[in-house]
Amino acid sequence: MIELRFHGRGGQGVVKAAQIIVSSVIDTGKYAQFIPFFGVERKGSPVFGFLRIDDKDIRIKTQVYTPKVLVVFDDTLLSMEKTFKGLQEDGVVIINTKKSIKELELPKNAKEVYLVDATGIAIENIKRNIPNTTMLGAFANACKDFINWDILKQNIETKFGEANVKSAKVAYEKVQKYNLD
Amino acid sequence: MSKIKAMTGNQSASIGACLSRPDVIAAYPITPQSSVVEGLAAMIADGKSDAQMVQVESEHSAMSVVQGSAMAGGRVFTATSAQGLALMYEPYFRMSTLRLPMVMAIATREMTSPETVWSGQQDAMSVRDSGWIQVFVENNQEILDMIIQGYKISEDKDVLIPMNVCYDGFYLSHLTERVEIPSQEQVDEFLPRYKCEHVAYDPQNPMAVDPLTPGEILINYRENHLQSMQKVKDIIEKVDKEFKEKFGRSYGGLIDTYRCEDAEIVVVTIGANVGTARVAVDLAREKGKKVGLIKVRFMRPFPNEKIAEVLSNKKGYAVIDRSVSFGWNSGVLYQEVKAAVSDLNQNLCSISAIGGLGGLDISLNHVMSVIDVLDKAIKEEKQGQLQTMWLK
Amino acid sequence: MRKFVTPVGNEGMYILDTASWRIVKPVMNKEKCVECGICLTYCPVNSIEFKSDKYIINYDFCKGCGICSNECPKTAIDMIEEGDER
Amino acid sequence: MNYIDKLKFSKDLVTPGMSACQGCGGELCLRRVLQIAGENSVIAIPPGCMAGAGVVGWNFDNGLKVPVHIPLLDNTASFLSGVSQMYQRKGREDVNIIAFAGDGATADCGFQSLTGAAERGEHMLYICYDNEGYMNTGFQRSSTTTKGSKTSTTPVGIVLKGKSQSKKYMPLIMAMHNIEYMATLSPSNMKDFVEKIEKGLEASKRGFAYLHIFSPCPTGWGYPPNLGIEVARKAVKSNFFPLIEFENGKLKINVENKNPIGVGEFLKLSNKFKHLRDEDIAFIQEEVNSRMELIKKLAL
Numbered sequence: 001m002i003e004l005r006f007h008g009r010g011g012q013g014v015v016k017a018a019q020i021i022v023s024s025v026i027d028t029g030k031y032a033q034f035i036p037f038f039g040v041e042r043k044g045s046p047v048f049g050f051l052r053i054d055d056k057d058i059r060i061k062t063q064v065y066t067p068k069v070l071v072v073f074d075d076t077l078l079s080m081e082k083t084f085k086g087l088q089e090d091g092v093v094i095i096n097t098k099k100s101i102k103e104l105e106l107p108k109n110a111k112e113v114y115l116v117d118a119t120g121i122a123i124e125n126i127k128r129n130i131p132n133t134t135m136l137g138a139f140a141n142a143c144k145d146f147i148n149w150d151i152l153k154q155n156i157e158t159k160f161g162e163a164n165v166k167s168a169k170v171a172y173e174k175v176q177k178y179n180l181d
Numbered sequence: 182m183s184k185i186k187a188m189t190g191n192q193s194a195s196i197g198a199c200l201s202r203p204d205v206i207a208a209y210p211i212t213p214q215s216s217v218v219e220g221l222a223a224m225i226a227d228g229k230s231d232a233q234m235v236q237v238e239s240e241h242s243a244m245s246v247v248q249g250s251a252m253a254g255g256r257v258f259t260a261t262s263a264q265g266l267a268l269m270y271e272p273y274f275r276m277s278t279l280r281l282p283m284v285m286a287i288a289t290r291e292m293t294s295p296e297t298v299w300s301g302q303q304d305a306m307s308v309r310d311s312g313w314i315q316v317f318v319e320n321n322q323e324i325l326d327m328i329i330q331g332y333k334i335s336e337d338k339d340v341l342i343p344m345n346v347c348y349d350g351f352y353l354s355h356l357t358e359r360v361e362i363p364s365q366e367q368v369d370e371f372l373p374r375y376k377c378e379h380v381a382y383d384p385q386n387p388m389a390v391d392p393l394t395p396g397e398i399l400i401n402y403r404e405n406h407l408q409s410m411q412k413v414k415d416i417i418e419k420v421d422k423e424f425k426e427k428f429g430r431s432y433g434g435l436i437d438t439y440r441c442e443d444a445e446i447v448v449v450t451i452g453a454n455v456g457t458a459r460v461a462v463d464l465a466r467e468k469g470k471k472v473g474l475i476k477v478r479f480m481r482p483f484p485n486e487k488i489a490e491v492l493s494n495k496k497g498y499a500v501i502d503r504s505v506s507f508g509w510n511s512g513v514l515y516q517e518v519k520a521a522v523s524d525l526n527q528n529l530c531s532i533s534a535i536g537g538l539g540g541l542d543i544s545l546n547h548v549m550s551v552i553d554v555l556d557k558a559i560k561e562e563k564q565g566q567l568q569t570m571w572l573k
Numbered sequence: 574m575r576k577f578v579t580p581v582g583n584e585g586m587y588i589l590d591t592a593s594w595r596i597v598k599p600v601m602n603k604e605k606c607v608e609c610g611i612c613l614t615y616c617p618v619n620s621i622e623f624k625s626d627k628y629i630i631n632y633d634f635c636k637g638c639g640i641c642s643n644e645c646p647k648t649a650i651d652m653i654e655e656g657d658e659r
Numbered sequence: 660m661n662y663i664d665k666l667k668f669s670k671d672l673v674t675p676g677m678s679a680c681q682g683c684g685g686e687l688c689l690r691r692v693l694q695i696a697g698e699n700s701v702i703a704i705p706p707g708c709m710a711g712a713g714v715v716g717w718n719f720d721n722g723l724k725v726p727v728h729i730p731l732l733d734n735t736a737s738f739l740s741g742v743s744q745m746y747q748r749k750g751r752e753d754v755n756i757i758a759f760a761g762d763g764a765t766a767d768c769g770f771q772s773l774t775g776a777a778e779r780g781e782h783m784l785y786i787c788y789d790n791e792g793y794m795n796t797g798f799q800r801s802s803t804t805t806k807g808s809k810t811s812t813t814p815v816g817i818v819l820k821g822k823s824q825s826k827k828y829m830p831l832i833m834a835m836h837n838i839e840y841m842a843t844l845s846p847s848n849m850k851d852f853v854e855k856i857e858k859g860l861e862a863s864k865r866g867f868a869y870l871h872i873f874s875p876c877p878t879g880w881g882y883p884p885n886l887g888i889e890v891a892r893k894a895v896k897s898n899f900f901p902l903i904e905f906e907n908g909k910l911k912i913n914v915e916n917k918n919p920i921g922v923g924e925f926l927k928l929s930n931k932f933k934h935l936r937d938e939d940i941a942f943i944q945e946e947v948n949s950r951m952e953l954i955k956k957l958a959l
Contacts, residue, residue, distance in 0.1 A: 019357045023187040026359045032187070033358040038299070038351060038540075059456035061320070061352050063542045205744050233744040238775030242737035245730070245772060249741025252728065255748065257741075271731055272738075280579040341578055379578045382726050382742060384699050384754055389582040390728040392715050402580060589676035589713065610663040614849040615888050617679070617687035623667040634675045638682030638877075639885030652885070 008073030013132030137171030195220030197328030204255030277312030299540025435484035444473030485521035497530030536572025595637030605649035682884025839866030881930025
């Protein structure tokens, strides 16, 4: 089982993105679950959620404490103590940012890092400052082992339309991978 | 044909309700139940359900509207949480004591105060003596399945008692997971249209419904209600079997057990935490601890015989509650389980663990720590009730 | 006792002997009465009846409130002490 | 057919002997409502005098010849909403769906469900028989009790003299829900009364109809039982209880008083106002006048 944690802000479409991942995994006959953690449901407020993917039925119904993967929708969240808490030693981190890897000053347990300017790509392609579908493209590239990119694209198209698929595709191509020591 | 979809618990509830073909739905939004109302409204707006939807101004009216529709012969549905349930209490009690069958979903939530909107089972647990059948479910599939089964149980002529399908707020209501949705044809075959016969609010059959009733007659109604509640136990098992034949899924009736056969100690829990406890039992087994699990599905009628039977040859049990029993230093389910095993005269070692209040997580580590404490106590040959554990 | 699952009643009517409440009774003066029917419209217990083209007072349930007497435009209804004649 | 003939030839659907007080306004009104509505009706009578007087039955006996239910004190309108929805679904909109509720069940705790049902335009006839208090339980104050009135919870004491607050005026509140039909009725004006019940029943097939009946109470108010209609008449003639109706978005005054009598003429009949001083009566008169002025402006 792979456990992931999502960090974003109200209005960025974190929950919807995670639900599309769950749908896409289930469409391939596997199992996934997502639990959003709700604080105050307000635009701009930090939100996070927990995603699990497995080949068999997922019985556990708790928060995720030791994620393998972090998906961070907003680089301003990186400084929050909670964001990197519990990240596994060989953790994968996907970040929506304009900044360079050096500027970000990531903690040591972030070994495999993916950077993408999802907000910029989203504004260019879908004309809106909502990076969720774009982040799915970066996610698909980073997590090829457990997400079927074609099915994910299909689901983005059904739910959000063509422009969002395009945006996701651009992110898939443009995302930069860094292996840190 | 059935289809498989990723859905939240609330979507599962609204689809389950829709498939049961209610005549009238009345509901009022409240966190974390709101998307049930929204989901039903959307299905009616899209013509996927032909139910009459009454957009009431409060839960008190929601329950009153469905009471009226049930008395006029309809199958009805509503859903609520916490304060909504509290506001509803007056017509809620009346619905069951008028023996009007229906299903109501409760996305369980902690009760205010302190002000809170998050998960907890205090709401549903607090009304367990209101004459309703109450089932607590483990996952989103069970929400959908139990709403459909709920009508079958509730409308049985030997039952005629309304039913709550309780599922954890947020931890299920907002959890997205795989759910198999049966086809309308399958559900129609399993659950035919409802025909109300015992009360009629109809000029073609004039009668006074609920006249002023003196105690010597009222006590008979209560006796009858309690006896019917006992009959429900058999009906639940029967409907579970029928459901399995039709849809291929069985939940085991009043309780479900997991790895109990050779267990020395047993974790007893309810709701979404059951899934977590299953994983914990597996982990503890790997560490050589002989642990089993009882999933309490029904709070009402309470499966006292079944629980006593499972625990009769065990050394101890731990009950993990998501609610408190004020006045007892324990959780609500603990009290009930303890009462259920009291006739065994075995002075089992037991522990009440309380967690998950106000949205708190009951983590795998929490469940493991409860198992560890109980296991240690058993090894030290302790008996009786141990100190209450607070899972914080 | 019939067995009901839920409290319902459909066997006949609950009837109270409200005639026994009366301490004064209305008596219609046929000579003064112009058959206008006002008394019938105001009687709270429907004890004024229209039978065989005439307004009559049915004493079976009349509570003796005196509204008919008070409202009769021709003062054709007298309230008299309830006596042995009842 | 004129209204007297209608009443003459219609069937009484209420038990002949019911335990309402001698000269009870509520009993009179209930009988008239059901005479006009007929047997193809269901009625809900929440706790209050009429429910307490046995029309909802005792043990297994039925006090009415039509289906009757005693809903909760505070859910009459929502309960009937559910009934109405189900009857619509069954294609039986011919059935009259009637609430007969006191002022407590209407203007106090029942107000929320009432305003909800009115806003939704539920198909029903909701009738409030307003006797200005909780009479079934010994005359406690309600929000429709007139200012200054003595009740068991607003006694005339050394410091406080009766109810300190003014009456909540339900008719306009309900009319402003823009419902299908609203009218005020007094048993003293029986022709108007019968017509408005008929209109209300008809409107209830299209939407929400609300009737507010002035229902005098000899026991609680303290007047001789034979004066019930006279009390009601003086309430109308003094403009204390104007007879108005609201339909198609327009307010209408049904009975114009060219020369209204002083409100004191009405007040002096009841013991509950006996303690009022001239200035108290003047205050009530002022309230009556300004309410009438408002109604006249709205009815233009």
